[in-house]
Amino acid sequence: MRLLPLTPEGRTPVRALTIAGTDSGGGAGIQADARTMALLGVHACVAVAAVTVQNSLGVSGFHEIPPQTVADQVRVVVGDIGIGAAKTGMLASTAIIEAVAAVCRELGIGRDGSIPLVVDPVAASMHGDPLLHASALDALRHMLIPLATVVTPNLDEVRLLTGIEVTDDRTARKAAEALHALGPRWALVKGGHLRSSDFSTDLLFDGERFHELSAPRIDTGDDHGGGDTLAAATACALAHGYEVPEAIAFAKEWTTRCLKAAYPLGAGHGPVSPLWRLSEH
Numbered sequence: 001m002r003l004l005p006l007t008p009e010g011r012t013p014v015r016a017l018t019i020a021g022t023d024s025g026g027g028a029g030i031q032a033d034a035r036t037m038a039l040l041g042v043h044a045c046v047a048v049a050a051v052t053v054q055n056s057l058g059v060s061g062f063h064e065i066p067p068q069t070v071a072d073q074v075r076v077v078v079g080d081i082g083i084g085a086a087k088t089g090m091l092a093s094t095a096i097i098e099a100v101a102a103v104c105r106e107l108g109i110g111r112d113g114s115i116p117l118v119v120d121p122v123a124a125s126m127h128g129d130p131l132l133h134a135s136a137l138d139a140l141r142h143m144l145i146p147l148a149t150v151v152t153p154n155l156d157e158v159r160l161l162t163g164i165e166v167t168d169d170r171t172a173r174k175a176a177e178a179l180h181a182l183g184p185r186w187a188l189v190k191g192g193h194l195r196s197s198d199f200s201t202d203l204l205f206d207g208e209r210f211h212e213l214s215a216p217r218i219d220t221g222d223d224h225g226g227g228d229t230l231a232a233a234t235a236c237a238l239a240h241g242y243e244v245p246e247a248i249a250f251a252k253e254w255t256t257r258c259l260k261a262a263y264p265l266g267a268g269h270g271p272v273s274p275l276w277r278l279s280e281h
Contacts, residue, residue, distance in 0.1 A: 001253050003277075004240050006041040015043045015081055016239045018232065019074060019100055020089025020122070021050035021062065021131065027271035028054075028125075028225035029089060033232040036254070039274040042236045045081060047073035049100070050092040052131070056224070056266030059129035064092045067099035074103045078115075084239025087118035087231050088144065090131045097139040101147055110147035111185040116238040119148035119184065120231035123157050126224060126269060137161065146183030150204075150244050152231050153179070154190055166191075169203075176205035186244045190227070200256075204248055211245050215256045222262035222270030229272050230255040 007013035016037055023029035030046050037044035049070045053061040077083065086109050091097050104110050110117040121140050123132040132140070137160060145151050145161075155166050162178040164171060172189045179187035191201040197217065204211040233254040237247035254274070261276035 001257055002250070004040050004042070004236060004250075013041055013043045014236070014239045015045055015083045016232075016235045017045040017047065017074065017077055017083045017086040018089065018235070019047040019049055019070065019086065019091070020120075020228070021052050021092065022048060023052055023054050023225075025055040025266065027056065027265065027269070028228050032225035032228040032271065033087065033089065036229050036232040036258075036274050037236055039277045040233065040236045040254070042239060045077045045083060047077065049096050050090055050131075052090070054125070056268030056270065058268070059125045059131065062090075062092065062131065064096060067093075067095040070096055071099040071103040074100070074109075075107065078107050078109070083115060084241075085116045085118065085235040087120060087235040089120050089228055089231070090122040091140075091144070092131065092136070093133050094136040094139040097136055097144050101143040104147055111149045111183075112147075116149040116235070116244075117147055118231045118235045118238070119144055119151045120227060121145065121151060121153050121157050121161065122227075123160050141182055145179075148184035148186075149238065150186040150188055150234065150248065151179060151182075151184040152188045152190065152227065152234065154227050158189055169201075172201075172203045173205075173210060176203050176210065180205050180207050186248075188248060190230070202248070202252060204245060206244075211248075213249055213252050215252060218256065218259040218262075220259060220262050222264055222272070223259060224265075224269040224271045226255055226259065226272045229258055229274070
């Protein structure tokens with residue numbers, strides 16, 4: 001597959017920021033974001049929003065970082081190091097979402113600023129464990145998603161945010177329109193969880209046109225962190241100057257390749273893996 005250009009040794013690489021929660025099992029969250037960023041040759045900056053107690057079987061708890069501390073992490077990184085793009089993941093609470101939205105507006109991060117923002121509206125783990133307080137859904141809808149350059153929910157998150165159950169192309173288009181109505185520049189409805197199809201088809205919508213991105217479904221139960229990986233790869237491509245459709249196409253190809261390299265871990269679901277790149281010449 002085509003890859004992002006690497007920076008010569010000793011030169012400062014492209015930088016991207018992830019604002020998300022940790023995964024103590026290493027399969028998703030900030031760990032997955034940083035792993036993809038590093039293997040794409042991008043320097044990963046992080047703002048930790050929550051610490052999860054998690055392994056391959058699920059999430060048994062999480063601890064929220066104080067909202068001001070989350071915002072301050074973003075502020076000091078952007079002010080000193082500078083970033084080409086940012087992404088969000090698990091933000092846990094209304095107060096953290098409010099703080100992140102405010103600092104993004106302050107620093108020009110988002111659809112109307114100079115720094116693209118990928119919003120991955122994480123609400124639950126792949127096991128169904130909650131990663132967002134129910135009361136925070138409105139904050140996602142009305143404070144953060146309207147700032148997004150592109151929003152990338154999975155189908156469960158689409159249902160929570162829009163009330164639409166995606167089962168086919170018609171309902172996917174209806175969901176994309178409902179997501180776009182919340183205010184992002186682009187809305188992506190991912191088809192990875194629509195297991196009835198032999199293909200994983202994602203639908204990208206800018207308010208006028210639909211773009212379909214399809215890939216053969218990879219038959220694996222080791223798909224932990226797939227959504228994080230796609231959002232992180234999108235942020236990396238945007239940081240390199242890609243337009244959103246090209247960035248999403250690149251990220252889908254990257255994530256599909258990482259699914260092919262997924263490995264078992266623990267007694268539950270293993271992670272998608274960008275480690276395949278280490279063996280590529």
